[in-house]
Amino acid sequence: MKHPDTDSKLRKCKIVNIVLAVVIVVLILVICIAIPLVAMDDGDDDKKSNTTGLTGRTLPFARVVQPCNLSSLDDADVQDVIIVGGGPAGTFVGYRLKTENTSPQYKVLLLEATNRIGGRLYSVDLPGIDFNVAELGGMRYIPSSQPYVEEVIKEMNIPHKPFLMDEENDARPYLFRDIFVQQKDLKTAGKAAYRLNKEEEDLTPSEVESLMWEAIVPPDQRHLDPDERMTVDGFSLLHYGTVNTYNLANVSDDAHNYAIDGNGYSIAYSNYNAATSVGEGNATSGGANYYRAPTDGMATIPIRLAEEFEKSGGRIKKNTTVTAIDECEFLDGQKVYLLTTYNYETLETVQYIARKVVLAMTRSQLKRIHWDALWTSPKRESVDAVISHQATKIFFAFEEPWWRKESLQYLNLTHGRSISSLPSRQTYYFTAPNPAVSNRSFIMLYNDGRFARFWKALASDSFNKFRTSNSAIFPMTDTLVKEVVKELALNHNTTEDVIGQPYFGWIMVWDNDLLPRYVEGYGPYMPSESWALWAPGYDYTEETTKIIKLDENQNIFICGSVYSLQQGWVEGALEHADTMLTTYFNIPSYLSPSGMQAMKMSFYAKRRVPFYP
Missing domain, CATH: 3.50.50.60 (FAD/NAD(P)-binding domain)
Structure with a gap:
């Protein structure tokens, strides 16, 4: 037999449970209502x-x-x-x-x-340099084959000038696996630095490129649409990556490496859609006035x-x-x-x-x-029909153009680029046009693919910061500067003393693997790939x-x-x-x-x- 107080206590417990349940429901409703109201944009007054x-x-x-x-x-x-x-x-x-x-x-x-x-167009001024901007992103255009850019520049009345490349300079330097050569000696560079087949020994890097592209699609088929071009084992080139098709060229592995090193663009040889690469060749061989750039x-x-x-x-x-x-x-x-x-x-x-x-x-x-x-x-x-790629640009300003010093005069460098198989890859020269007024000049290093990550690792807060730099996103460090000066000396067959120390540095890494963040002194940073290429297996025309x-x-x-x-x-x-x-x-x-x-x-x-x- 239950005690009378037992029923009373049970009733009280039920009431308490009901009250608690009601309180919980009310709290949930309050929390939902308390979620920030939707703020709409109306004219210039934002309700936030x-x-x-x-x-x-x-x-x-x-x-x-x-x-x-x-x-x-x-x-x-x-x-x-x-x-x-x-x-x-x-x-x-x-x-x-x-x-x-x-x-x-x-x-x-x-x-x-x-x-x-x-x-990804990001132009900045370097201190002490007034004759040219530094392009952290895209830096030039081709009037003859980029009609949209040409038309915008005309319509907007944007002043422009030649972007000088000096590809015909036979004295310009190359470094292949620690072997220094000049452009005039390219036909002997391959056999000196690479293990090539006999028929490859007297080829330049661009000639090896042409050999590969022509083997993939003969010149008489290049005018065809991608799906009409030759097939490999019955499958269209659209289904292959470029690297997948190199066996067609019957070139040695080291000849392939020679072409990559001499081209200067590592991502140009990533395994992207083979149909897009046909007949590409060296895209920077258009002569001194091939490119232009807004002033x-x-x-x-x-x-x-x-x-x-x-x-x-x-x-x-x-x-x-x-x-x-x-x-x-x-x-x-x-x-x-x-x-x-x-x-x-x-x-x-x-x-x-x-x-x-x-x-x-x-x-x-x-x-x-x-x-x-x-x-x-x-x-x-x-969305995933393209392959994203990384790239890095590094700028150093010097009190004088060391590449014009007497010991390096034989290289005949004032503008254009040199190429190295080291992580620095390409060096572009921007020489003061009026040294009587100011002799301050600068260089730009461009590299991509795996080499971009090489430099990103050195642009870290883990290292001591370089004394002068505006690189707020990626810090310019003493370690990075030391590595660049060392490579520049090797690339130009000279000493680090001849190169000297820059008075200013800037680095930009285009890398889609990074996370967005707010950078003090700069603002919001939204990472992005440098550019992308169509992936194998996709008909990019569709x-x-x-x-x-x-x-x-x-x-x-x-x-x-x-x-x-x-x-x-x-x-x-x-x-x-x-x-x-x-x-x-x-x-x-x-x-x-x-x-x-x-x-x-x-x-x-x-x-x-x-x-x-």
Whole structure:
């Protein structure tokens, strides 16, 4: 028999449990309501919400707001188009959209993650140098085969000048496996430094290249479309990587290494789509006036496009990275897109709404966005149809051009480049034009592939910092400077004393494996590959258009040089953006019929990817 108090205690426990359950439910509701409200962009007044839990300047890639609660919005809250990315493609899209539709009611907003316009075009001034900028990214263009760049430069009235290469200088130095030679001796360099077959011993690196390309596809087939070219074991070259097909050339392994070392571009021999490499040869052999460059730097191109975009009524917000894109509907059934962003200036999360979205981004940047189509679209494999590559640029300024000293006069170096098989790879020379006023000059080292990571390891806070440098993202270190001076001495057959010490240094690493972060003294850093090449197994003539609209049911578009037919730093970005605009925005092509024909000829005549930086 139960005691009377037992039933009473049980009733009290049940009541307490019910009360606790109610309290828990209320707390959950309060927490949900307390999540920051969606902040919308309306004109110049942004309604912003503080992001809970983000106390430092870290980059949030988790969603911190509940998306798609759009019942209270009206038309004034919506952008017609939001462009993500302030590089050449993004600024070109903005400029074209607003100059074709100048109505103030047509609202176009460009969001840029960093504090500058330019993307992978990044021009800076070196202290004490006033005759040339330092190009941390793309540094030149080819007027004869890059009609988009040429047309933008003409329309924007951008001053330009020759980018001198001096490829005909027979005295310029090469270093092959610690053996120093000059260009005039290249036919003997191979057998001195490499184990070559007898028939390979008297070839230059570029002649070995030609031998390989011609074996893959004979010259009389280069005018054909990729799927019409020769096959290997019954399969189109589209299915092979370049390295997979080298056995066709019947060249020795060391001859292949000789060609790589003499070309100066390691990634040019990565295993990318064999059909794109056909007949490529040495893309930097166009003579002294083959290249040109804007007088104030390549970044002038996107900067001028951005200026004209704003003059036409477009708006730009910097320091703003997109972390998520969600599809939503108004109460009337209109489909819109909700972009969740993080603003580095205010340390706040802000959301924007657009009817259309253009993602003018590299592959690595694209994959950092929470966007369902990247995982659910039937065309999602197109995102990985390219291979990303790393590159490094190192700049050193000297009080005088040591390469013009008396002991090195025989090399006849004033501009152009030298090539080495050491990690420094290519050295470019920029010599003071008026030494009576100032003799300060500078060099640039370019290297890519595995060599880019060699230098990145030395640009670390683990080492002592070099005394003068503006390299905020990647510190210039004493260890790195010491290694460069040592290699320069070997590359030029001289001593480290002749090279001397630079008075200033700067390094830029283009590496998509790094994480985004905020760098004090610089601002937001969004890592990116230097450039990309089409991967084996993909018909790039189809993939380049397929990728533009990854989800056929969404008005979200992708464009940029990474997925273009002119992969590199600039031309492909404009070409791919133009294709997107003509196909999905009803905007006529930017090129004249003759310019369009020049672009097509540059592709089918095989002056295609890569246009080297």
